Amino acid sequence: MKKALLLFIALLFIVSILEAQRGNKKTRVSGGNKIIGKVIDSSDSKPIEYSNLVLLMAEDSTQITGTITNDIGEFLIDGIRPNEYLLKISFIGYESEFIENIKFTGKLNVLDLGIITLTPIAYELDGATVIANKSPVEYHIDKKVINVSGQNTSISGSAVEVLENVPSVEVDIEGNVSLRGSGSFTLLIDGRPTILDPNDALQQIPASTIENIEIVTNPSAKFDPEGVSGIINIIMKKRGEYVGVSGIVNVNVGLDEKYSGDVLASYKTNGYSFYLGGDYRNHKYPGTGEERRITFNDGFDSYLNSTNTNSRFRKGYNFSGGADLIFDQKNALGLSFRYGDRSGTRNSNVNFHEFTIPFTTEEEYKNISEGERGGDRFSSSINYKLKFDQDKHEISADISYQKRNGEEYTLNEYYDEDGLLTSGRKNTEDGPSERIRAKLDYSLPLGELSYLEAGIQSEIGQSEDDSKSFIIDENNNYLFQDEFSYLVNYDRNIHSIYSIFNSKIKKFGYQLGLRTEYTDRLIKLSGIGEKSTIKRWDYFPTIHTSYSLNELVQFMASYTKRIRRPRGYYLEPFLTWEDQNNVRRGDPDIEPEYINSFEVAYQTHIDEVILSIETYYRERKNKIERIRSLYDTDVTLTTVANVGKDQTLGTEFMVDADLFKIWNLTLLGNLSQYKLEGNYNGNDFSRDNFNWSLRLNSTFNISENTKLQFNGRYSGPSVSAQAEYEGYFSADLSVKQNLWQKKLALTLQIRDIFQTSKREGTTFGQGFESYTLWERKSPVVMLNISLNLNNFKQKRDRSTQNGREDLDEEF
Numbered sequence: 001m002k003k004a005l006l007l008f009i010a011l012l013f014i015v016s017i018l019e020a021q022r023g024n025k026k027t028r029v030s031g032g033n034k035i036i037g038k039v040i041d042s043s044d045s046k047p048i049e050y051s052n053l054v055l056l057m058a059e060d061s062t063q064i065t066g067t068i069t070n071d072i073g074e075f076l077i078d079g080i081r082p083n084e085y086l087l088k089i090s091f092i093g094y095e096s097e098f099i100e101n102i103k104f105t106g107k108l109n110v111l112d113l114g115i116i117t118l119t120p121i122a123y124e125l126d127g128a129t130v131i132a133n134k135s136p137v138e139y140h141i142d143k144k145v146i147n148v149s150g151q152n153t154s155i156s157g158s159a160v161e162v163l164e165n166v167p168s169v170e171v172d173i174e175g176n177v178s179l180r181g182s183g184s185f186t187l188l189i190d191g192r193p194t195i196l197d198p199n200d201a202l203q204q205i206p207a208s209t210i211e212n213i214e215i216v217t218n219p220s221a222k223f224d225p226e227g228v229s230g231i232i233n234i235i236m237k238k239r240g241e242y243v244g245v246s247g248i249v250n251v252n253v254g255l256d257e258k259y260s261g262d263v264l265a266s267y268k269t270n271g272y273s274f275y276l277g278g279d280y281r282n283h284k285y286p287g288t289g290e291e292r293r294i295t296f297n298d299g300f301d302s303y304l305n306s307t308n309t310n311s312r313f314r315k316g317y318n319f320s321g322g323a324d325l326i327f328d329q330k331n332a333l334g335l336s337f338r339y340g341d342r343s344g345t346r347n348s349n350v351n352f353h354e355f356t357i358p359f360t361t362e363e364e365y366k367n368i369s370e371g372e373r374g375g376d377r378f379s380s381s382i383n384y385k386l387k388f389d390q391d392k393h394e395i396s397a398d399i400s401y402q403k404r405n406g407e408e409y410t411l412n413e414y415y416d417e418d419g420l421l422t423s424g425r426k427n428t429e430d431g432p433s434e435r436i437r438a439k440l441d442y443s444l445p446l447g448e449l450s451y452l453e454a455g456i457q458s459e460i461g462q463s464e465d466d467s468k469s470f471i472i473d474e475n476n477n478y479l480f481q482d483e484f485s486y487l488v489n490y491d492r493n494i495h496s497i498y499s500i501f502n503s504k505i506k507k508f509g510y511q512l513g514l515r516t517e518y519t520d521r522l523i524k525l526s527g528i529g530e531k532s533t534i535k536r537w538d539y540f541p542t543i544h545t546s547y548s549l550n551e552l553v554q555f556m557a558s559y560t561k562r563i564r565r566p567r568g569y570y571l572e573p574f575l576t577w578e579d580q581n582n583v584r585r586g587d588p589d590i591e592p593e594y595i596n597s598f599e600v601a602y603q604t605h606i607d608e609v610i611l612s613i614e615t616y617y618r619e620r621k622n623k624i625e626r627i628r629s630l631y632d633t634d635v636t637l638t639t640v641a642n643v644g645k646d647q648t649l650g651t652e653f654m655v656d657a658d659l660f661k662i663w664n665l666t667l668l669g670n671l672s673q674y675k676l677e678g679n680y681n682g683n684d685f686s687r688d689n690f691n692w693s694l695r696l697n698s699t700f701n702i703s704e705n706t707k708l709q710f711n712g713r714y715s716g717p718s719v720s721a722q723a724e725y726e727g728y729f730s731a732d733l734s735v736k737q738n739l740w741q742k743k744l745a746l747t748l749q750i751r752d753i754f755q756t757s758k759r760e761g762t763t764f765g766q767g768f769e770s771y772t773l774w775e776r777k778s779p780v781v782m783l784n785i786s787l788n789l790n791n792f793k794q795k796r797d798r799s800t801q802n803g804r805e806d807l808d809e810e811f
Helices: 002-022 159-163 198-203
Strands: 033-041 052-057 063-068 074-080 083-090 097-104 110-118 122-125 128-131 137-139 144-147 169-171 177-179 186-189 210-216 231-236 244-254 258-269 272-297 300-326 331-357 362-387 394-415 421-445 451-472 478-480 486-505 508-525 530-550 553-564 575-579 582-585 593-606 609-632 635-660 663-680 687-701 706-715 723-725 728-739 744-751 759-765 768-776 780-789
Touching: 052 074, 063 074, 083 110, 097 110, 159 169, 159 198, 159 210, 177 198, 186 198, 198 331, 258 780, 394 575, 421 575, 451 575, 609 663, 609 759, 609 768
Parallel strands: 033 110, 186 231, 582 635
Antiparallel strands: 033 074, 052 063, 052 083, 083 097, 122 128, 137 144, 144 210, 169 177, 210 231, 244 258, 244 780, 258 272, 272 300, 272 768, 300 331, 331 362, 362 394, 394 421, 421 451, 451 478, 451 486, 486 508, 508 530, 530 553, 553 593, 575 582, 593 609, 609 635, 635 663, 663 687, 687 706, 706 728, 723 759, 728 744, 744 780, 759 768
16 A cells, blocks of 8 residues: 555656646646636537646747636636737637637736537538548546447447447457456446446447447546445437437348347437437347366376357337426436346357377267356336435436346257257246335535535445246156255345535646445345354545646646455355356455555647557455365365455557548557465465557548548456466447438448457466467448438537536436
């Protein structure tokens, strides 16, 4: 912790010195006259955060001072001496505005310029009008906002495909999502946690139904501290911007039995808006794989090699709806609901070759397996906001309810060389889960530049897992195994209270927060009466700061403390057979992880280039690892344990440039050094590794109605406590054509065009070693057809509420 703090201070010091050397050396005079106002987008009236304001002398355009707009587009320039000035307002992708004849005499005055509008840049190209692209990633003081509408290569996929091209996020070939190297993050949908496992939920969200994605790697105290690496918030499309009826329809078809579609209709009038949507998805993903496992025994080594062909199916549908009722300028009510069903299946044929060295036995046999995981779910919410006369003085309340029914089924049957059934095992796991979440937030302004936030939240959750195991007998009938079947009840209640103070001193803004949570957890194992109870208080401080070094440069730094609580199946204290070669067991006494996270971010604009650099350090204690060990000859046991601690020191960067008027290029990179220090049962798991990844997104605006996009990404080698994974490269291509005055759009996508995606790794453990490789069939070819009714237009929201209501905003 001390080393991390010293590193954090050193980074602040170094970047400050560098910017002091290159930045504007004029000092700002305190006191004096003031200019205030607000900058908005002329096309949608949304505030423009970080727009640049430069105050110039009227007589010779000498720069005097400057500032940038805050999270709601407002600005303040003070310390202005009596004279005549010119004010320049600019932001990348917009026409600059100039306000002349600004005069101050000896008397102190405050000049309120009111609303200032900036117009998006448009330019001519061979007789066609081309509108400047919205930046694919927008950086704010506490989050990154990803513009999903610009990602044509993933429009017919799920949220997982969108996240493949998002900074800070990695997605492996099997669709597992990680945020800054960790699969432990909080997934929110419209600002609310989902009751599903994050990866399951992301696979069920069609990309075409997403408005934008927010990445929050160091959330403020207002938000749940659950998850090692932060928050991914999926903002769904809900309504168009135009008064009256609007709608959008998407249809997707592709090779290898892939088809899906969605529809969204909305009605908007003064003070009221309603929306109703639905989607259906059925995608097949064929693939191949192989595994080579060696177990080391006294006097001989046992080899188990296999090759397989498999098919994964992801199927699901959703219905959603809601209403926003704005009664007046102070009172607003939001209602929403969502119902859906999902099913993920996997079928595989595996050919095994088993032998020993020195040679004593040799056997070949086949495994035919099938599995399904799914169930329906329902969620609903109601929220109310009351605004008072003073700006930022408001109170909001939100209540949400979620319920899901989980259904899981696996079947493994083994056949000898002659095709005769020799053994088989079947497992099922069913059970409902429900959760109620209620929160109340209050914001109180304290003077002109400060405000206080406070809130309380309670989350009450219950779930049940009924696990049953069956084994085949000599008559090929499946018999129930009571010794491997269990009924487990989980009760987990978390009560939270938080407070945040926000303020600004000239160019320096800061936010101080503290959240405390009380966890009340009970696990009951029916039949044997075994219980595990936790009653614990935890405290989570947060610090966020920002500093405007000059009119083009923004510098930010933050610290947060977080927690990772064990998943439900990590806590199951019984043995579960997955197949005849693999078993698993949990530990109800496993401790949660505690994470200290530091970040330093630097952003600047150089002509038409946006540059962002983020340096981060993360320290994790009580690290939870899945540990594999030898259970029996040719059988491995997977369990979980607290193995020690790890540290990650990394740097992310983004360069977004309009190289030519028709060509936009975005380069994203992540470089990090990972170190693990730990042991379990006398086995040393200490590891270290240099991780790196690069992504290149290139967009060509061939004409007003034709766009070509190429995305390439490379993920370097990585390690865990027991495994080493190889790096891989993948590339996607898309062509989009607008027709019928942009009411109809056709997008052809080719994913993994070079057929290079794979998951390859080696696992080491006491008494065994295993190599695995999995590759999916590629390239994946899809066609998206999108129809806009009444020019359905999505909301473009650049504003951030600095941790206030940005993730929960409904109206």
